[in-house]
Amino acid sequence: MLPVLKHHLWRRVRAAYYAFALERLPLGATLGRFVSEWETAQGFGDSPKAKPTWDAEYGDGRWAYMGQQHELTRYWTLIGYMHSLGRGREYLDVGCGEGLLFERFKPLDYQRFVGVDISDVAIEKLRRYNDHRTSFLSADGDVYEPDGYFDVIVFNESLYYLRAPVRSLERYAQSLKPDGCMIISTYTASRRSLAVLRDAKRTFKVLDEAKTTQGQNSWLCTVLKR
Ligand SMILES: C[S@@+](CC[C@H](N)C(=O)[O-])C[C@H]1O[C@@H](n2cnc3c(N)ncnc32)[C@H](O)[C@@H]1O
Incomplete structure (x- = not known):
């Protein structure tokens, strides 16, 4: 799929996830993981992150x-x-x-x-x-x-x-x-x-x-x- 189309599709999936699903629906947790991975790749700062990322950010003084x-x-x-x-x-x-x-x-x-x-x-x-x-x-x-x-x-x-x-x-x-x-x-x-x-x-x-x-x-x- 063309990257621009893929990006557009993910934006829609993300919007639907926040509008309706979160972790509550069946497969909500799995969908949430995919959405987070996409958000992290896009540079969103409000998505769940892995422990090593938090450690590195605190090590760098990112949250001071x-x-x-x-x-x-x-x-x-x-x-x-x-x-x-x-x-x-x-x-x-x-x-x-x-x-x-x-x-x-x-x-x-x-x-x-x-x-x-x-x-x-x-x-x-x-x-x-x-x-x-x-x-x-x-x-x-x-x-x-x-x-x-x-x-x-x-x-x-x-x-x-x-x-x-x-x-x-x-x-x-x-x-x-x-x-x-x-x-x-x-x-x-x-x-x-x-x-x-x-x-x-x-x-x-x-x-x-x-x-x-x-x-x-x-x-x-x-x-x-x-
Ligand atoms: C935006 S910072 C806020 C830190 C703190 N409450 C403050 O006011 O300085 C978000 C915090 O959530 C922590 N955090 C993220 N995911 C977490 C998790 N799964 N369990 C516990 N803490 C988590 C991060 O390590 C980070 O310290």
């Missing part, structure tokens, strides 16, 4: 920009919800990266904070924080089974990097305390992240949602309950 001022308001919106809804109790941060959220949140105090990320390189940078109430570990968020129960489980620009985001959310919801909630940050320029959020909202109750705009970028911060 998230610690700069132009992303600040998004972090403080998340932290505001985390503090008021979790009341300083138990937190799980899935896809915690280099701990940018944790470093800003920790002065507000907590009883337990667990961060998981697929990248060993990112987690290695957080090793110095591990103590009796803080732990950072490398694990694949698509299959990780949390230990105990949490007041808040947060996905800060990480949920849409999971291969089965909504199925994973359903699994994480089992690790919430009765009053617990999940907080999701969604970059609004990403088709994938908006499709994931749409399906998450069909599956869970929306307790609250705030939109943050800084410069050219906007993010939704959504609080979900079982």
